[in-house]
Amino acid sequence: MTDALPEVPAAAHSEAATRDCVFAVAERLFAVQGFKNVSVRDITGEARVNLASVNYHFGSKDALLFEIFKVRTGELNRERARMLHEATERHLGKPPVRAILEALFAPPMRWANPGNDRRISVQFIIRARAEGTPAMREALTQDVGYLSRFAEALCAACPNLARETVFWRLHFCLGMIHNNRFAEFDRLHALSGGITREGDVERLLTRMLDFAEAGFLA
Amino acid sequence: MTDALPEVPAAAHSEAATRDCVFAVAERLFAVQGFKNVSVRDITGEARVNLASVNYHFGSKDALLFEIFKVRTGELNRERARMLHEATERHLGKPPVRAILEALFAPPMRWANPGNDRRISVQFIIRARAEGTPAMREALTQDVGYLSRFAEALCAACPNLARETVFWRLHFCLGMIHNNRFAEFDRLHALSGGITREGDVERLLTRMLDFAEAGFLA
């Protein structure tokens, strides 16, 4: 750890590479198949690493899950906070509803762009909200901090609305985001006869903002 | 079945009662804990029936799940179709957006009323969409029929909107409904400092209709 070793003989993976590979494969399998439908054997098998790697690097299957969850939600919430901060500065402390909602919607939608590495991370996070472990649920309930900044900004931007109303409308907006799962896109595609394309995420983001902004100003 | 038997000697449950009890307990446990987190032993234990009851009455655990799913989605979609039909007649074949959305939103929200037997059924259905078995997923994807009637009605009510736009906005509305899980209500409650109350479902329904109608007419 502290001393640099000259050469690693003939290991298939370096230590970090193994850990990262397990992390990436686990995220993808969990996102696509669900937590309880993926076994440690599935992960290590697809990652071409040893069965014991998960427990060695992460402690347990649940701890691996929680680690992925912490990393991804941390990245996402920092990006949202940064956008909200920028919008606040740009609008001299009083960002309008649409700018606030954009800070909430844009990060996950941009991640979902086809070709983006993080496309699968959004699916992971959405699924984590619905079927996460008890530890993840607890973290979600407590991590109300970053959301409350959005709630306060929205209250300030809508002084004519009751606070209660603002919170409910924020809840509706979160529902719009959480419904962006692969399976729901597929169903919408079938329903619409193929005219809905989720590949153009910037266009979809605009659609979401149009809808949500109008709902907020109702 | 055909002849009325005079007396059932000393069985703890009649045949139908056992089946119904398993059905009800399974629905509740699945809705609250998730499908993979509930074992046949959990169900039969809580229902105070034999371990073999599930396989005897339903064939398998997955078949039990699918049966609950079929019954509940059937009931829900019939109620929605009936309301859409009534709205169509009431408005002489051209129901406005709000009446169409009410036919979509009201049934699950009314079911969710505290004290209603079906309160738990809504949670079951929402969870089924996210983590259902392959059979349920396939049924969902194919059961696009009842939704297409809503889509057509909305297209007719919004002749100025592109069909594509109508489908996306319908997708957003469905997201609003699917986000009404116990866990999300709890989180919103924590976020708002306790001022949001999901107990008043008629008020919540009005809030959802206000938001979604404005979004549709944007």
Place this chain on the structure above:
DNA sequence: GTCTATAGATGGATAGAC
């Protein structure tokens, strides 16, 4: 139809050699 006992399969975790 009910119930007990058990088969048969799977999964998480770990010991111990290398």
Place this chain on the structure above:
DNA sequence: GTCTATCCATCTATAGAC
């Protein structure tokens, strides 16, 4: 730090007595 072999728990499903 890696890998194999294995332990032990859990689960679904079923056979067979009553």
